[in-house]
Amino acid sequence: MTSTQLTTPSTGKYTQPTGLFINNEWVQGVDGKTFETINPSTEDVICSVAEATEKDVDIAVAAARKAFDGPWRKVTPEDRGKYLTNLANLIEKNIDLLAAVECLDNGKALGMAKGDVGAAAGCLRYYGGWADKIEGKVIDTNPDTFSYTRQEPIGVCGQIIPWNFPMLMWAWKIGPAVATGNTVVLKTAEQTPLSALVAASLIKEAGFPPGVINIISGFGKVAGAAISSHMDVDKVAFTGSTVVGRQVMKAAAGSNLKKVTLELGGKSPNIVFNDADIENAISWVNFGIFFNHGQCCCAGSRVYVQSGIYDKFVERFKARAIANKVGDPFAADTFQGPQVSQLQYDRIMGYIAEGKKAGAKIETGGERHGDKGYFIQPTIFSNVTEDMKIMQEEIFGPVCSIAKFETEEEIIKTGNNTTYGLASAIHTANLNTAIRVSNALRAGTVWVNQYNMLHHQIPFGGFKESGIGRELGEAALANYTQTKSVSIRLGDALFG
Numbered sequence: 001m002t003s004t005q006l007t008t009p010s011t012g013k014y015t016q017p018t019g020l021f022i023n024n025e026w027v028q029g030v031d032g033k034t035f036e037t038i039n040p041s042t043e044d045v046i047c048s049v050a051e052a053t054e055k056d057v058d059i060a061v062a063a064a065r066k067a068f069d070g071p072w073r074k075v076t077p078e079d080r081g082k083y084l085t086n087l088a089n090l091i092e093k094n095i096d097l098l099a100a101v102e103c104l105d106n107g108k109a110l111g112m113a114k115g116d117v118g119a120a121a122g123c124l125r126y127y128g129g130w131a132d133k134i135e136g137k138v139i140d141t142n143p144d145t146f147s148y149t150r151q152e153p154i155g156v157c158g159q160i161i162p163w164n165f166p167m168l169m170w171a172w173k174i175g176p177a178v179a180t181g182n183t184v185v186l187k188t189a190e191q192t193p194l195s196a197l198v199a200a201s202l203i204k205e206a207g208f209p210p211g212v213i214n215i216i217s218g219f220g221k222v223a224g225a226a227i228s229s230h231m232d233v234d235k236v237a238f239t240g241s242t243v244v245g246r247q248v249m250k251a252a253a254g255s256n257l258k259k260v261t262l263e264l265g266g267k268s269p270n271i272v273f274n275d276a277d278i279e280n281a282i283s284w285v286n287f288g289i290f291f292n293h294g295q296c297c298c299a300g301s302r303v304y305v306q307s308g309i310y311d312k313f314v315e316r317f318k319a320r321a322i323a324n325k326v327g328d329p330f331a332a333d334t335f336q337g338p339q340v341s342q343l344q345y346d347r348i349m350g351y352i353a354e355g356k357k358a359g360a361k362i363e364t365g366g367e368r369h370g371d372k373g374y375f376i377q378p379t380i381f382s383n384v385t386e387d388m389k390i391m392q393e394e395i396f397g398p399v400c401s402i403a404k405f406e407t408e409e410e411i412i413k414t415g416n417n418t419t420y421g422l423a424s425a426i427h428t429a430n431l432n433t434a435i436r437v438s439n440a441l442r443a444g445t446v447w448v449n450q451y452n453m454l455h456h457q458i459p460f461g462g463f464k465e466s467g468i469g470r471e472l473g474e475a476a477l478a479n480y481t482q483t484k485s486v487s488i489r490l491g492d493a494l495f496g
């Protein structure tokens with residue numbers, strides 16, 4: 001069986017693919033293994049899906065290799081773009097279903113899930129537009145030589161994605177890889193396989209030849225490890241934890257030295273100066289940490305507020321956080337659903353206990369919400385010092401740490417006091433402060449008077465231990481192309 005009948009509260013009955021999508025066909029795993037996916041709102045099993053093992057990864061890689069060496073090479077850049085645009089259109093057409101499935105499997109609020117699916121379509125369409133604009137250069141060295149470069153695809157790309165933005169990560173990975181002429185074996189996260197499988201059912205209809213995009217479900221230690229150590233995968237792109245990022249890089253180094261790009265964790269500073277518009281700053285700080293239940297690699301989890309407004313800010317921010325509606329992700333007014341899994345729930349509650357023990361003050365939250373599902377109250381810690389774990393380690397949940405600062409010089413130093421460097425933000429009415437501090441922060445993204453405003457046209461990625469390479473924008477094309485230099489002799493032989 002490679003599909004099952006399911007129901008979502010918002011769209012009703014639908015057919016959920018459950019197989020592995022290889023060569024434009026649904027297949028079961030060679031060993032017939034399956035695993036369950038859980039509804040994090042109810043803790044009930046939604047369904048079982050095929051689990052890819054090493055053998056299935058081999059089959060998917062062979063399909064991707066065959067497509068790369070054969071039919072896909074003959075497809076014009078214009079047609080590659082067309083297929084991506086078709087896929088974007090089909091995803092938009094199915095936005096209600098895809099969002100509902102994401103809501104069911106991941107627990108994110110339905111409205112947010114719709115935003116993600118819309119952004120996924122936008123990303124695919126954007127890279128569709130790039131497909132026929134990948135250009136080399138002519139390099140003039142002397143009259144006897146004609147030299148030029150070509151930006152060629154890397155080959156078979158293994159892509160490993162996390163569970164926090166299943167559809168969006170799918171699009172961020174597939175878009176630039178396919179636009180530049182690569183083929184793909186993408187593994188979804190074991191916590192959230194379902195929406196990617198529904199989206200996979202649109203690939204053939206979009207026009208992609210067999211083997212260009214292969215989507216498999218499976219576990220990190222089995223299928224993920226098989227991808228990153230595979231001798232016939234030319235590149236691996238990974239988004240997830242820094243711990244696993246290191247393992248992926250080691251596996252690449254220990255196998256065929258495949259190219260590696262990594263988008264990893266963060267502990268991003270969100271800095272509010274005395275002169276900021278305080279109500280706006282509170283809204284963005286709230287959104288910065290509690291959006292997607294804090295399950296964002298770029299979450300603004302370290303909040304620093306200047307001393308002149310600190311007390312007022314903490315009081316009002318607390319009221320704002322308490323007003324965030326936590327509950328059923330299908331309810332129209334829900335802002336925060338459950339955490340994705342029991343494991344994540346336990347990790348986050350462990351950090352909350354750790355913060356309390358270390359002497360930080362709970363301003364609000366700190367407890368489970370309700371008695372079923374992996375819900376956690378929006379939690380704010382104040383009086384947090386730099387040496388506390390909750391200020392240094394990525395919690396990946398609805399938990400933020402606030403501390404006070406006095407001067408610009410001090411906050412630049414404190415803001416950069418982390419091994420991570422994914423994102424950051426500054427709230428100020430002063431343009432000079434905004435530019436000076438943006439330049440000084442060691443992070444791949446700086447938001448000014450806003451937060452979490454990612455866009456497919458704007459590069460995103462990490463300084464320091466937050467990653468290697470950039471996703472989105474023109475910058476992502478570099479992750480999926482390699483430069484070939486061709487030099488042609490026009491004149492007589494050099495030593496003739």
Ligand code: ADP
Pocket residue numbers: 160161162163187188189190218219220221223224225228239240241242244245247248
């Ligand atoms: P989290 O801890 O939030 O679940 P992970 O970094 O463990 O995040 O997971 C992100 C992705 O990496 C998932 O698709 C997961 O299956 C995969 N993964 C986990 N371990 C490995 C591994 N050893 N090698 C390759 N991929 C892995």
